[in-house]
Amino acid sequence: MNNFTVIKYHSNYFDVWNNFIRNSKNATFLFHRNFMEYHADRFTDFSLMVFKKNTLVALLPANRNSHTVYSHQGLTYGGLVLKSDVKFNEVLEVFSSLLAFLNSENISHLEIKLMPLIYCDLPNDELSYLLFLLQAELVKKESLSVVNQRHKIAISNNRLEGVKRGVKHNLKVEESSDLDAFWNNILIPNLNRKHGALPVHSLDEIKQLHNHFPENIKQYNVYHEGALVAGTTMFITKNVAHCQYISGNLDKNTLGSLDFLFEKLINDVFVDKSFFDFGSSNANHGRAVNKGLQFWKEGFGARTVVQEVFSVKTANYKLLNSVMQ
Template sequence: MNNLTIKHYTSEYYSLWNEFVSKAKNATFLFHRDFMEYHADRFNDYSLLVFDEKDNLISILPANRVGDSIFSHQGLTYGGFVFLEHIKLGHVISIFKSVLSFLNQNSISKLHLKQIPPIYLDCFTSEIEYCLFIANAQIIRRDSLAVIDTSKSFKIAKSRKENIRRGTKNKLEIREELNFELFWNEILIPNLNKKHQAKPVHTIEEIILLQKRFPENIRHFNVYHDGKIVAGTTVFISEHVAHPQYVSGNETKNELGSLDYLYHHLITEVFKSKKYFDLGPSNENQGKNINQGLLFWKESFGAKIVVQDFYEVETANFGLLDTIML
């Protein structure tokens, strides 16, 4: 595949970009421009589109620039090159080489890729991993996601079952609603500030905006005890995966069993038709350490480990892709 053209994303490609995302084999709603651009003021967007010699769009790369480095977009949980299902390995090699060359010519020395975990894919797609190997890329981080495969039997630990029964005994009420303010202001923000001196990635205004843009992909659940909120979660939903983006409970969560009761309801009832329930990583220190207590809680729900890899590659290595095919 020769004569590829690399172009920077601009608003004129809005519809073309989103149409490509809707048909891709390795994309979710996070790659839609209406999601990516809610925080456009925080990032120097450097998203790329790759066109073939007939001016057909054959790949996109959601990305932002920091200094002389390009990152598969740091405002997204995952990223990387996006392809249609019919793409062949030889074409991917050409695309990857062309993008590295383009970046190198534009004074970009490194490309950082945050790969999409395999549970989010429509089909096998490891072509880029092979290209990264040839280009001498380095794995600089590896997160361990705790994932429940709901299509198979999974064992919930005795301690979790006890808390689930406690939730039933305490007559907890789970409501799906759009009262983000109550959860954000009374549960999430105070907990993050107390435990980590941090704030949610999304402000209350941002999560409300995103939910309005993607009502089928963002759902929220609150847990009540005697009419008072005690826990909640905001869930991001894609074709194959339900992923709690935020989850938190107040100081009574162990006494009431609120979080276990909520998760059991979501896994076995609300999202039982999704193949995977992604509890997310328990890593700290760029993947080098694991929060043991958090991992124990997730694995006690029957979750198994799926890794997400983060790569760094020198753009000057584009020439290494010249001699693959014999």
């Protein structure tokens, strides 16, 4: 398996990298260098590019911490980014070459948070199968609550009651280019009060990302008598509308603001997407589920899609040598 050359990403490849992302079968704007590098100060980039002769055939968005490479700790999902026409045998050789390269760089483990299939244009489980062959360890599994927009389950009576309260209070849903109000007046105070935490993205960071990706990052707010009462920040990809942040003020249950917002987003704004992804309701590294949050999401017809995280020993690349008979 010496047909492939693996190199570390360099800024000289900025356009080459992004062009490959745009034409792959399993990439979203999260893998664009302008997205990956907003938190460059927090992660040591170790992204890799795999060439067959002079042709780029795969990417691995990644960062390094000591003797482990992660794909990528600052991203929601990761793994090999591949061309649409790639076949299994080539993926096997690419991944074997990549692991051998990491092993030669004194990297003992590669940890991968696999991309859920809902985000891919084509079947994308080659890596999942290869991780089985490589005796990778499952280190985490999360459950995502996802609405299949092509095969919807009816909204529950509980959520419909909330929608009716929103109608009664004459709530309005609007897309907003101003993220400051939601961040400063709703999201940050709520996270601080409930969890003593801050959003993963600072306000400056999310505004920077919004400027880079205005069609992929959008803010939807709910207003009551002209006042902002709830909202969500959406990450929008070709197939999926994903809720990155959801929050409402203390009157959200009385007003039905969040029920009203998401009924409109699912059945109107993003009705043409294949999936609407509420994200996970997990705690304790995937070993517990927030019962109330899960109940609320499933009230909109969301059902479970799993996301897995594996750790593989780079020295195990030799296990792939005899797979193809």
